[in-house]
Amino acid sequence: MKTKIFKGNSTLLMVIILLINLHSITAQKIHPLEPAKNHYKTLQELDGAPNLLRETLDKISFPPAKFSSGSLIYTMITPVYLTPNQVTELKGSIQYPANSSDQTKAELDYLLEWQKKRTKAQEDRALNVLAPIGYWPHADILETHPRHKQNLDYLFYEGKTVMGDKTTAKNYPATAKLLKGITKDMRLMEFTVKYHLLRARPYHLEPKLKPLATISSPSFASGHTLWAYIQAFAWSELIPEKRKEFLEVAYEVGESREIMGIHYPSDEEGARVLAHKMLTKMSLNEEFRKDLEAAKQEWK
Numbered sequence: 001m002k003t004k005i006f007k008g009n010s011t012l013l014m015v016i017i018l019l020i021n022l023h024s025i026t027a028q029k030i031h032p033l034e035p036a037k038n039h040y041k042t043l044q045e046l047d048g049a050p051n052l053l054r055e056t057l058d059k060i061s062f063p064p065a066k067f068s069s070g071s072l073i074y075t076m077i078t079p080v081y082l083t084p085n086q087v088t089e090l091k092g093s094i095q096y097p098a099n100s101s102d103q104t105k106a107e108l109d110y111l112l113e114w115q116k117k118r119t120k121a122q123e124d125r126a127l128n129v130l131a132p133i134g135y136w137p138h139a140d141i142l143e144t145h146p147r148h149k150q151n152l153d154y155l156f157y158e159g160k161t162v163m164g165d166k167t168t169a170k171n172y173p174a175t176a177k178l179l180k181g182i183t184k185d186m187r188l189m190e191f192t193v194k195y196h197l198l199r200a201r202p203y204h205l206e207p208k209l210k211p212l213a214t215i216s217s218p219s220f221a222s223g224h225t226l227w228a229y230i231q232a233f234a235w236s237e238l239i240p241e242k243r244k245e246f247l248e249v250a251y252e253v254g255e256s257r258e259i260m261g262i263h264y265p266s267d268e269e270g271a272r273v274l275a276h277k278m279l280t281k282m283s284l285n286e287e288f289r290k291d292l293e294a295a296k297q298e299w300k
Contacts, residue, residue, distance in 0.1 A: 030283050031236060031243065033276040039110060040269040046106050048097030048266075057099035057205055061198040061218075068216035074191040077137070080181035081282040082189070090277055091192050094270050096199050096220040107264040108206045115210060118259050126256035127212050133157050133253070134227050135183045155179050158231045162245045174294040179234060181291060182282065186230050187223075189278060194218040202264055211261035221271035222263045228253035229275035237279075237292060238299050 097103040135155040159167040169176035199220035228250035236243035254268035
C-alpha cells in the first residue's frame with residue numbers, strides 16, 4: 001500500500017522538486033559576490049571579539065540625541081521588492097566587530113593614517129563631489145521638489161560615469177523604474193540596520209580623529225556604500241561586461257567615507273555584503289524579475 005501511494009504521488013513529487021530547482025536557479029541568476037580585497041580583506045582577518053583591555057569602549061553607542069527624525073522615518077516605508085520577512089532576516093544577517101576588538105582598533109589606526117596622508121584634492125572630492133551623491137525617494141514624489149532633477153541625476157550617477165552622459169532616467173525609463181525600486185528598499189534597509197545596531201561613529205571612539213563632517217545617524221552599515229554597491233550590482237546585471245568598472249566606482253564611494261573619517265572600513269565591507277544579499281533576495285520577487293528584464297531590453 002505504501003508503495004502504491006508513493007507511485008500515485010510521484011508526479012506531484014517531481015513537480016515539487018522541479019519548483020525547488022527553479023527557485024534555486026532564479027536565486028543564482030545574480031552574479032556571485034567577489035571576495036573582499038585590499039585593506040578590507042586584511043582587516044576583517046583580525047579578531048572582532050571584545051577585548052577586555054579596552055572593554056569600556058563597548059559601552060559606547062551612537063548617541064540618541066543625535067538621531068535624525070528624517071532617517072528614522074525611512075525605517076517605516078513599505079518595501080518594493082523585498083518582503084517584510086526578508087527585511088527582518090537581512091537586518092540580523094550582518095554584524096560589526098566589537099568596539100574594543102583588535103579589528104576595530106586596527107581600523108581606527110587606519111583612519112588616523114588616512115587623516116595624516118589625505119590630500120586637499122582627496123578631501124575636496126570626498127566632501128564636495130561624492131558625499132552629496134545619492135538618490136532619496138522623498139525628493140522624487142513631486143517634480144516641484146527643489147532637488148527633483150538633481151535627485152534623478154544622482155540615481156544614474158554610476159551608469160553615467162561608466163556609460164556616458166546620455167545615460168539618464170529620461171532616456172532609460174525602465175532602468176529608472178528598476179533603480180528607483182531598488183534604492184527605495186536600500187534606504188529602508190540602510191536605516192533599519194543602522195538603528196538596530198546603533199554603532200558609534202569612529203570619532204566617538206577615537207578623539208584624535210578630526211572628521212570632515214559629522215553625521216546624524218549610526219555608523220554601520222555605510223549608507224553611501226550600500227547605495228553604491230547595490231547600484232553597481234544592479235548595473236552589472238544590465239551590462240555584465242562593465243561589472244569591473246561599476247564596482248570600481250562603488251569602491252571609490254566607500255573609500256571616500258574613510259578619507260572623511262566618518263566610517264570604519266568594516267562599515268564599507270558590511271554594506272557591500274548586505275547590498276549583494278539584498279539583490280539576491282530581490283531576485284526571488286516576480287515583480288523585480290519583470291522590471292529587471294524590461295531594463296535589460298533597453299541595453300540590448
